[in-house]
Amino acid sequence: MRTMPFGAAAGLGAIIILATAPVWAHHSFSAEFDANKPVRLTGTVTQMEWINPHAWIHIDVKRPDGAVEKWMIEGGTPNTLLRRGFTKYSLLPGTVIVVDGYQAKDGSLKANGRDLTFPDGRKLFLGSSGTGAPKDGRDPTERKP
Amino acid sequence: MSHRFLVFAGVAALASLAAAPVAAQTATTAAKAAPKRGGTPPRTLWGEPDLQGVWDFATITPLERPRELAGKEILTEKEAAEFERETLERRNPDRRDGGAAADVGRAYNQFWWDYGTKVVGTNRTSLIVDPPDGRVPPLTPEAKERADARAQVLRRPPAGPEDRNLWERCILGGNTGPPMVSGPYNNVVQLFQTPGYVVILNEMINDARIVPLDGRPHLPPSIRQWRGDSRGRWEGDTLVVDTTNFRDETNFRGARATLHVVERFTRVDARTLLYEFTVDDPMTWTRPWSAAMPMRKAEGPMFEYACHEGNYGMVNILSGARAEEKAAEEAARKESK
Numbered sequence: 001m002r003t004m005p006f007g008a009a010a011g012l013g014a015i016i017i018l019a020t021a022p023v024w025a026h027h028s029f030s031a032e033f034d035a036n037k038p039v040r041l042t043g044t045v046t047q048m049e050w051i052n053p054h055a056w057i058h059i060d061v062k063r064p065d066g067a068v069e070k071w072m073i074e075g076g077t078p079n080t081l082l083r084r085g086f087t088k089y090s091l092l093p094g095t096v097i098v099v100d101g102y103q104a105k106d107g108s109l110k111a112n113g114r115d116l117t118f119p120d121g122r123k124l125f126l127g128s129s130g131t132g133a134p135k136d137g138r139d140p141t142e143r144k145p
Numbered sequence: 146m147s148h149r150f151l152v153f154a155g156v157a158a159l160a161s162l163a164a165a166p167v168a169a170q171t172a173t174t175a176a177k178a179a180p181k182r183g184g185t186p187p188r189t190l191w192g193e194p195d196l197q198g199v200w201d202f203a204t205i206t207p208l209e210r211p212r213e214l215a216g217k218e219i220l221t222e223k224e225a226a227e228f229e230r231e232t233l234e235r236r237n238p239d240r241r242d243g244g245a246a247a248d249v250g251r252a253y254n255q256f257w258w259d260y261g262t263k264v265v266g267t268n269r270t271s272l273i274v275d276p277p278d279g280r281v282p283p284l285t286p287e288a289k290e291r292a293d294a295r296a297q298v299l300r301r302p303p304a305g306p307e308d309r310n311l312w313e314r315c316i317l318g319g320n321t322g323p324p325m326v327s328g329p330y331n332n333v334v335q336l337f338q339t340p341g342y343v344v345i346l347n348e349m350i351n352d353a354r355i356v357p358l359d360g361r362p363h364l365p366p367s368i369r370q371w372r373g374d375s376r377g378r379w380e381g382d383t384l385v386v387d388t389t390n391f392r393d394e395t396n397f398r399g400a401r402a403t404l405h406v407v408e409r410f411t412r413v414d415a416r417t418l419l420y421e422f423t424v425d426d427p428m429t430w431t432r433p434w435s436a437a438m439p440m441r442k443a444e445g446p447m448f449e450y451a452c453h454e455g456n457y458g459m460v461n462i463l464s465g466a467r468a469e470e471k472a473a474e475e476a477a478r479k480e481s482k
Contacts, residue, residue, distance in 0.1 A: 028313070029252045031303070031462045035245035051455030053315065074458070076257025079348065079448040080330050084256065102249050105465030115241070116254055123239075125256040 032074075033112045037103035041071060041111070042119065045095045050078040050088050057113060059097065073099050073113040086125055097124060186382055186412040189338055194382045196336045196343075196410055199445035200418050202325060202438055203261030203332035205232045210271035210279030218279070220268040228264060236260070259330040265439055266417075272326065272436040275423075281434055284399065288429040292399050302466035306459055311394065313459060315452035317371055318349030322397065323388050323406045324422035327438070334440070335447050336410070343377050343384060348447045356386055364390050369402055371395055384410040400426040416442040 043059030055075040060068050081090070091097075101114040116124040186194040205228075210217075220228055238251040238258060265272070271279030284292065303309050312319040320328030331349040338344075345354040356377040364374045374390035388406040391397075397404055409421040418440040425433035 028299075028309075028462075029249050030246065031309075032458055032465055033249055034465075035249045038245065049455070052450045053452045053456055054458055056457065072457075076253045077330055077450065079450060080257050080259045082448055083259065102245070104461050106461065106468040108461075108464070110461060112249070112252060114248060114251070114253065115239070123254060123256065125254070 029112060032104060033102040034105045035102060037105075039099070039101055039103050039111050041073075041099040041101075043071060043097065043099065045091060045093050045097060046070075047093060048088070048091045052077055052079065055081070057091065057097070057099075057116075059099065069109055071099070071109045071111060073101065073111055073116070075113050075116070081125055084125065091124065187415075191340045193338065193379065194384070194412055195338070196384060196412055196418060197338050199333055199335045199443040199447055200440035201333050201443040202320075202327050202420065202440045203259060204263060204265050204272075204327045204438065205229060205236075205261050206264045206269060206272055206327075206438075208272045208326050208436060209281055210273065214270045215278065217270055218277075220264065220270060222268070225264050225268045228270075229262065233262060257330070259332065261327060261332065267439075269437075272438050273434060274421075274437050275435040276432070281398065282430045282432045285427075285429060285431060288399050288401075291401075295396075295399075302469050303463060304466075306463070309459070309462065311371070311396070312350075313456075313462070315350060315456050315459075317395065318347055318352050318450075321347040321349050321352040321372075322422075323354070323372065323375070323386070324397075324408055324424060324436070325420065325438075326436070331450060333443055333445075333447055335445070343386075345375075345386070346447065348450055350452050351450055354386075363387075366390070373404070373406065380409075382411060386410070397424070399429055400424070401428045403428045413439070418442070 041059065041061045043061040045057060045059055047058040049056040049058070055078045057073040057075060059071050059073060061071050062068055096119055098117045098119055099111060099113050099115075100117075101111040104110040118124065186196075189195045189197075237255060238253060239255050240251070241248055269279075273279045273281065276282060298308050299310075301308075306314050310319075311317040318328075318331070320326055320332060321334075325334060325347070328349070331347075333348045335346045335348075336343060337346065341357065341359050343356045343358065345356060346352070352372060354372060354375050356375045358377045358379070360378065361376065363376060364370075368374070369390055369392040371392060371394070373388040373395070375386050375388040377384055377386045379385070386408040388408070389404075391400070391402045391404045393402045395402070395404070397406075404424065404426045407423045409419075411419045411421075413419045419437065420440050421435065421437040423433055423435040424430075
């Protein structure tokens, strides 16, 4: 085996973790949502807006006193979901979901859907990935072309 | 698919000849960057190489070589697999460690993201092939000053949308360029050809460039466009697209309106379109630089990305800034009492 100039493959991992490139996104989430206002909401979906640049899921959240709060939850682009085989029928009104996220800085009833699950802990959307471009088959979640 | 969102910009052709092409990459780096070429590409009815279709340019190979991999140009198969595993683990938005600020920054579950899972087929450690260190060349002193001033604006609460970047404002896609560089999602581009024109349509922000191939000169220098002014030509079987006339606000990695981009599209096999680009801006970088990235044929379709009409995020960013200012004022008032 040829000598690697920077050590064994195991060492590569540690090196790359230092080589950080931040996940960049359509916008700076820290400008919109407040890291000091984490929320965990269980609510019933009333509508999902399949819009760009970000999808919005509307949920009714029942407070302990019985009052219902209407929250809007921000997601990413629906284009990625469409590529993974989801449609506008994939999250129907009446579905109960759990939102773990951060509330909007302006204090309104909006949050980012940092972690979206069903009450039993399953992720809300799980599917194969990709645009149909052939990859090399090492990713078991790839959609077969 | 619906093309109702294609906006065909009017094109006025006047003086100003196409600027001289910027320095070509060295033969060795080009050879290393390029997948093996084989066969004759399919042809359009009028005899040009047929580049049409939807192409996927998602890759986790970074534009710049990570500093820790200095001197390491190509990964072995084993190293490439390890690089992919480590990168995906580090980027995985489903992880919740690192504190609240990092958690907010990761934004959403992995299922919303689509930045690719593989390095480029050449196993290069950077998309940049020239300079040979795989890094964007140093900024000029003036460009450093501009970058600092811009960073200062971004740190303060935005007074209005103009203080935020063009992607947040739905004006330009973060990965569409020119030049195109893989981003977090919508890494697909569709090429259309007619006799005399090529249209380059990116999914992100529905950016469409209509590129005339008839040798007409660039727009006069007084006309500046967000995505510049593109002119195309064939060099053998390679489509070369030369773009000038940018605006200062276009700000590709800190570049000014003097940015000059030359892109090269070559169909190297039925499923692969090699995309190469060279950028130059003497106001920004100390030398030109070049990158190469194979695109893969995708099934399509492209999806509409009507960004502006649904951009509640911008409203929330601005209302968040006003709320922060109000809170700071109240805190100051309490302190002065």
